[in-house]
Amino acid sequence: MAEISRVVVVGAGTMGSQIALQTALAGRYRVALVDSASVQLERARDQNGKLIARSVERGRVSDADGKAALARIEISADLEGAARDADLVVEAVFEDLDVKRDIFKRVDSVAPQQAILASNSSTIAISRLAEVTRRADRCCNMHFFHPVTVMQLCEVVRGPETSDATIEAAMEFVRGIGRIPVLLNKEVWGFIVNRILFAASEEALRLYEGGYATFGDIDTAVKKGLNWPMGPFELMDFSGLDIYVGAMEDRRKLGEGVAPPDVLKKKVAAGELGRKSGKGFYEYPGFKS
Numbered sequence: 001m002a003e004i005s006r007v008v009v010v011g012a013g014t015m016g017s018q019i020a021l022q023t024a025l026a027g028r029y030r031v032a033l034v035d036s037a038s039v040q041l042e043r044a045r046d047q048n049g050k051l052i053a054r055s056v057e058r059g060r061v062s063d064a065d066g067k068a069a070l071a072r073i074e075i076s077a078d079l080e081g082a083a084r085d086a087d088l089v090v091e092a093v094f095e096d097l098d099v100k101r102d103i104f105k106r107v108d109s110v111a112p113q114q115a116i117l118a119s120n121s122s123t124i125a126i127s128r129l130a131e132v133t134r135r136a137d138r139c140c141n142m143h144f145f146h147p148v149t150v151m152q153l154c155e156v157v158r159g160p161e162t163s164d165a166t167i168e169a170a171m172e173f174v175r176g177i178g179r180i181p182v183l184l185n186k187e188v189w190g191f192i193v194n195r196i197l198f199a200a201s202e203e204a205l206r207l208y209e210g211g212y213a214t215f216g217d218i219d220t221a222v223k224k225g226l227n228w229p230m231g232p233f234e235l236m237d238f239s240g241l242d243i244y245v246g247a248m249e250d251r252r253k254l255g256e257g258v259a260p261p262d263v264l265k266k267k268v269a270a271g272e273l274g275r276k277s278g279k280g281f282y283e284y285p286g287f288k289s
């Protein structure tokens with residue numbers, strides 16, 4: 001498989017903007033960041049500029065390297081134009097199967113034959129996207145974590161038709177941008193991290209709903225006894241309780257997992273979504289958007 005040098009990131013939101021920045025910081029890739037919304041492209045450029053300024057202030061990157069990384073990211077609304085000479089396309093658009101399938105189809109029709117198509121989806125297995133392309137052997141999941149410039153992990157997932165060469169190139173790329181890849185040999189809901197996170201969160205909710213302990217004490221137990229930086233309730237508030245309910249419902253549709261507990265459903269119905277709404281299990285007066 002040819003060496004990866006030109007990387008196209010599709011979707012300039014929370015994840016895509018930072019995947020592009022992390023790639024550009026490596027210094028050895030040409031990067032294009034594509035979005036259908038020009039306001040998102042402008043926002044990504046602005047936020048990446050601020051992230052670099054902060055990193056320069058803190059001495060994590062030199063002013064020259066920071067500026068060079070920003071300059072290395074070409075922003076574009078033209079997906080087909082950007083993908084035409086791609087070696088790797090990382091899709092990070094909305095978590096919507098149809099939107100993602102449309103991107104995969106369009107990219108497949110113009111990208112060079114050897115190009116790899118990866119999806120950053122948290123829940124959509126690569127086989128559902130690879131099937132609309134003519135290169136299922138060159139498709140994989142590449143699941144980064146938020147915020148990408150801080151979180152080191154990337155879960156690389158092999159679909160039923162993904163080739164060894166694709167997996168090797170994907171793992172090598174993740175290392176090349178200073179991130180740590182782990183490989184899932186088979187598709188499974190939630191990959192590794194979210195399966196373990198949901199198992200712990202569901203147990204924490206059962207203990208709380210059963211009246212065994214307060215959510216505060218459960219968080220303290222997990223932080224002080226397991227050395228987690230955040231307790232499960234803090235983490236649920238941080239990510240959004242609606243996200244948890246949605247993920248649990250989606251998992252049920254696959255015939256596994258448990259139904260969202262009443263306490264979560266009631267909070268979501270009351271608009272208590274966690275940090276983003278100012279209240280979840282805890283209160284966040286300063287965070288209300």
Ligand SMILES: NC(=O)c1ccc[n+]([C@@H]2O[C@H](COP(=O)([O-])OP(=O)(O)OC[C@H]3O[C@@H](n4cnc5c(N)ncnc54)[C@H](O)[C@@H]3O)[C@@H](O)[C@H]2O)c1
Binds near residue numbers: 012040095120143144
């Ligand atoms: N946010 C997280 O914490 C997180 C973590 C890991 C993985 N993910 C996954 O990453 C993906 C993106 O999530 P996000 O939080 O960055 O979303 P986001 O809503 O912040 O950004 C999505 C971007 O996709 C763009 N987009 C939508 N349709 C498009 C199209 N047809 N062509 C080009 N651009 C299009 C939107 O304009 C938007 O800028 C999702 O699949 C999500 O599951 C998210």
